[in-house]
Amino acid sequence: MTRIADPAAGTRPGRGEASPEPAALTPNQLILHRAKRHPGLQIGGAVTLLIVLAALLAPWIAPHDPIQQDLLAKLRPPVWDPKGGWDHLFGTDIYGRDFFSRILYGARVSVVIGFFAALISAIVGSAIGILGGYFGGRVDAVVMYLVNVKLALPGLMVALALVSVTGGSILALVLVLAFLFWDRYAIVCRAVTQQIRVQDYVQAAVATGASNSRILLSEVLPNLTSQIIVLMSLEMALAIIVEASLSFLGLGVQPPTPSWGLLIAEGRQFLFFKPSLIVIPGIAIFLLVLAISLLGDGLRDVTATEGKE
Amino acid sequence: MTAGGLLLDVAGLNVRLRLPGGVLHVVNDVDLQLARGETLCLVGESGCGKSMAALSLLRLLPRIASWSAARMRFEGADLAALDDRRFAALAGNRIAMIFQDPMTAFNPVVTLGEQLFEGFLRHRKGDRQAARDKALYLLDRLQVPAAERRLTQYPHELSGGLRQRLMIAMALICEPALVVADEPTTALDVTVQAQTLRLLAELQADMDLGLILVTHDLGIVSRMADRVSVMYAGQIVETGGRRSVFERPRHPYTRGLIDCVPVPGRPLANGRLGTIDGSVPMMQEGLQGCRFANRCGHATDHCRTAAPPVYRAAGQAWRCVLEAGAVPGAVPGAGS
């Protein structure tokens, strides 16, 4: 497989030369080298991992059942308030449900929905983009037409309408979110594929009779993977925010399943005298999205191939 | 080579690049000396450091680069000691640069006229009319057709050859004393190269310019140079007058280069063009011995362990022990 823009392209030593080559690192070594020096990537990765673990382990580490109501324990304050207690770390909501547990389970919702939405839109969008970029001509015209239609649609409104007709199931939500984001992958993959297609080594492969699918798999796709992964992390962050927004508006995850956006909507009426009910879930969203964004940005910095050196 | 009154006197120039894998020493102990009206050709293959050496004269090195020089005098004054602000008063004014690729060296969204005038307006504080007159005069000397119209056009509207001529005009508009040209004709068609160089040489004679011409093309060297400096792996391996270097090259690399180039009328030794086996070494710090040793047919063990001193005789200097004994008056010393 030939790689584009090998960042470590340098001359090799001749005979009788002392061995270490300080500037000639392999691409993977270069990525690792940069990753060790990238605080954003490390912090983002660590926090993301932490939250994902918390989300996955929620059934085991949550102190209470998140949807269990206890009307005698309504609106208890969080532990840092003098009237709060350790049995309800973040206090309780209007129905007496333990807020900490709801936040933990909310993490599950965000992580799962965000990840799968990003994954599905990555697969669909990249495929469309690659096909358009590779085959050009009429195929590309169709691809560009689809992308333009998607761009012209008011995303949030369409999402709201789709959720209202399909109901608020998690699957429907994931598909709707996937529909909102596929165009970014399509545009990027199309552009990169067009560049790759005109490279000499691809022309050579075509001339020697390699099948299209072989070329796509062995030449085009590997060069795209790092960009797709970067996009996935950035789109996942966006998907989490949009899911929270939809849930906030009541057209996302349906109660009693706790989504952070839903928690904010539920806590809205208590905005003035119990702000912790909206502050905590908001901070949770902020932290997760921030961590994933830092991770994505870090991945982009670390895998960027040098054009200019 | 006149002693006092040198236009440019650089000794011990070093440039290092800080890369992820380590530090590359791309310009190593380079000397450059030039008198007014003289043309010095800096010649070598790709990657030998000649462009970096040229860029360092105008402080245009990339951010990852650091440079130092034992001595850097321009028109008698210490160039290295100037702070950036005072250096900027010299750049474009007394020292100018001509770049390799005329397409990317011009700003695509600014008219050519404005790009030509702005150096003049900044340094001469004259009016636009004076700048315009000067520009049109230069364009006329450079045989640019429809010069007035060119000034209102944008870079992408011109052919490569015309763009390069405009770049020459842009560099010369303040009548600098020293011009550094980094492979000015490499990006041009062969047919246009010769004409462009001829026009440049004419203007140089008119203005008594000192010209440092960086190139990899020996043909250009044979046409333009008064003096030649041959660079290899960051070092200058041979310096001398054009004639001496071409007729009596002292360094095996220079000899190899000359043998590689077919010359009409000169019979080939062995009936074939010469080649130089092997490839350029990586330029990391701490290399032992002569850098050319791994490709030199005459290399001894001594060559591989001890860096050769620079020998001088009769206006020529070279970094090789081979002919040290054979040349009368050859004296070893530090620096090229």
Next chain:
Amino acid sequence: MSRFLLQRLCVSVLVAITVSIIGFALLRLSGDLARELAGDNATPADIARTAALYGLDKPVVLQYFDWLGGLLRGDLGRSLFTNESVAVLIAERIWVTVVLAVGALLLALGIGIPLGVVAAGRPNSYVDRFALTLAVFGQAIPNFWFGLIMIVIFGVWLHWLPISGSATPLHFVMPIVTLGLSVMPQFTRLTRSGMLDALGSNYIRAARSKGLSRRRILFRHALPNAILPIVSLAAVTFGFLLGGSVIVESVFALNGIGYLAYTSILRQDFPVVQSVMVLVSLAYILLTLVADLINARVDPRLRPG
């Protein structure tokens, strides 16, 4: 250039038609719209009557062309719930959304571009890190939450600003700030990366070789090159703001077309939803065409000749 423009125009018309079909079909995807509208206790007779009342018993294709015909004549139908003309409903509310969108865009440009320029001028400095941090934070904060926090701080604790409605200009301050800060990060980043690209280019190196001042290099040489993609982004963002202001409008109780669409979707008020969606899409299509025109004017490489 005019051939290119003609091509763009044709594609735009095709896209507009497709969008109108999608907008029309969206609420009908649930299956039987008449049953949804008739309510839970409806008998089959009720449903049939509902269908006849709203023209839902006609073949779908006929319904589409009826509506399209009306659209082209300026008759957008009537709301199912208030029976007001949809056109009137939209006209009453669109100015709120436009004010919001324009204000947010101006804020985003006014802060984002200078921040990006300064950050690019001193890469890896404190200013640069601050600008990037602000950008990353800005994109991570959910705007509806930020709006609510602003309400608590500025509306309730400090009593500086009104917290709902659209009566006075002051009512728009918090919504515009909320929306503007949420789109600002993209402009900061784009300006910064565009400037960095420009500053690393050969023509900037040539400009430095002429001894030009930092200010001239930054503003006369680098910025005009960096600004080109920003024009496109601004147009696209404006289109996005027109359609995406739903959340901010609902947090601040602003009666704009976003909020109108939201409440109409909840009530399955399909005439309103269709028209609003198509309107916003048309606005977006128009804006991208305008952006292309501006680019063609501003970038000499795209002009004919």
